[in-house]
Amino acid sequence: MWNSRLNLGFSILLRWNSGSHCEKACNPRMGNLGYGRKLWTDTSCGSNSTELYCSYSEDADLMCKWLKCSKCNSMHAHLSHPPSAMVDSSFKLPYTWWQSAQGLHGEKIQLNLESEFYFTHLIMVFKSPRPAAMVLERSQDFGKTWTPYKYYSTNCSATFGLDDDVTKKGAICTSRYSSHFPCTGGEVIYRALSSPYAADDPYSPEAQAQLKITNLRVQLLKQQSCPCHSNDLNAKPPQLNYYAIYDFIVKGSCFCNGHADHCVPIKGFRPVKAAGVFHAVHGRCMCKHNTAGTHCQHCAPLYNDQPWQAANGKTGAPNECRSCKCNGHSDTCHFDMDTWLASGNQSGGVCDNCQHNTEGQHCQRCKPGYYRDLRRPFSAPDACKLCSCHPIGSAVLPFSNSTFCDPSNGDCPCKPGVAGPQCDRCMVGYWGFGDYGCQPCDCAGSCDSLNGDCISSSAAIDWHHEIPGFHSTDNKSEPTWGWEDEQGYSALRHSGKNMILKAKILSAHDKGSHAEVNVKIQKVLKSTKLKIFRGKRILYPESWTNRGCTCPILNPGLKYLVAGYEDVQSGRLIVNMKSFVQQWKPALGKKLLDILKDCS
Ligand SMILES: [Ca+2]
Secondary structure (H helix, E strand, C coil): CHHHHHHHHHHHHHHHCCCCCCCCCECCCCEECCCCCCEEECCCCCCCCCEEEEECCECCCCCECCCEEEEECCCCHHHCCCHHHHCCCCCCCCCCCEECCCCCCCEEEEEEEEEEEEEEEEEEEECCCCCCEEEEEEECCCCCCCEEEEEEECCHHHHHCCCECCCCCCCCEECCCCCCCCCCCCEEEEECCCCCCCCCCCCCHHHHHHHEEEEEEEEEEECCCCCHHHHCCCCCCCCCCCCEEEEEEEEEEECCCCECCCEECCCCCCCCCCCCCCCCCCCEECCCCCEECCCCCEECCCCCCCCCCCCCCCCCCCCCCCCCCCCCCCCCEEECHHHHHHCCCCCCEEECCCCCCEECCCCCEECCCEEECCCCCCCCCCCEEECCCCCCCECCCCCCCCCCCCCCCCCCCECCCEECCCCCEECCCEEEEECCEEEECCCCCCECCCCCCECCCCCCCCHHHHCCCHHHCCCCCCCCCCHHHHHHHHHHHHCCCCEEEEEEEEEEEECCCCEEEEEEEEEEEEECCCCCCCEEEEEEECCHHHHCCCCCCCCCCCEEEEEEEEECCCCEEEECCCCEEEECCHHHHHHHHHHHHHHC
């Protein structure tokens, strides 16, 4: 009898556990949900004082055996029959039982769970004759509302007005478990997974509606006496009107939506000690498949790229949660339906609270006011750096009061006439750095960047303070076209150079008060005041006395593009630190012609 009862459970268990390591849909082990938990009944025999009770049993031929009487008293361990005797070990203590008080028509047995559990089946083993009527109910909301699983009666239509599943398959009432025989040891069995649910995926919403419980209750509605009773006409009316149950086995498991194979105690749950019982079925899932929650009922914080799904117990599909891509700048994301639909049901994860000055669905770009430092991997916490734009020289975006730099390189948007990556100075040929930027010099040449005063041709201005590297062109190697060149040409446009030549340097001479450079002019690209012809001529480097060299550097034997100044009074061709001097290369001439075309 005991073995057949337990096999029922294991056959279902095997069907559910499709993957041992939870690679596929998986479920924690089944067990007796009654173990470690308190079972509630309305009464127990002998709770006030010692009570006498009697019982019959029958032999294999259903012939009644003698009447046996005994006493119960809840104060004495060997005479007490508390509800806990139904949930002790049915292996080790098969003959302990709960017994109700006598003379009652209704009784109730209730199991309250501390969380949601899967319930698969119930087995009750009666010591007394089974009830003539009873109902099994469950709650999914901790006892607020109850729904019947099954009605039991010797006569379903007379007792409940319901069809009997013996004659009408699938009916909610049955007469199968209500016979008065056997007078002791009779079973009542209910299978939550029976047809039409048995073929379903146990994690489908339909199956869950059927299997999920927080409470289970059996209402014993009508007693039934053993037929032996009426045979014993000579005896005094014996004490036979009570319910007695050996075992109340509630088979089920932790409720994990197919995403866990192991469970631990719900916080605060303390198993009740019961004789011979060491294992309780616990309620908090240890979630796999990137899921989280007591019942793995949602995705883990960084795994909300697609909607959560229960695993599929029928196909074995784990339906795991998929990671969001947050580039290491967020630990959590949420699922957004609009994003999901917009992506064609591919990706709906939106990263939450992007850290490290990033923003975007995937924290994939620097926030306004920050720029990408390409020397760092984007996942680094310092990949986005604060823009450092000069508060006066930088332009402000329309409708905004803050300055944003180019997020790709940190360059700031400058006000008119302002230059530099941070917009912290006037462009060459501009002056008056201020709230409205810089204004063009009103001079033939350049001007003082602070007050706009025109700079006389005799004054030396160090370009190389403004334009790094311009004067340091390495003559030995082929000059490369770079930022300095662009700046130089920009200066050609704006600072009013009035003669441009291509010249070969023949020799340089120290004349004491000044220097003279003998050149051979090969091409006159621009001349405004003096007549300049191809052939030999002298250039006068103005800044020679200060520097002890021909500055800009003019090495004999090399050809240069020279943009300088024609001094009408002296008739001299003058070069100084404001002049544009660059070693000649063909590309230079072409570029220059384009510029001169633009200027004319
Ligand atoms: Ca027992």
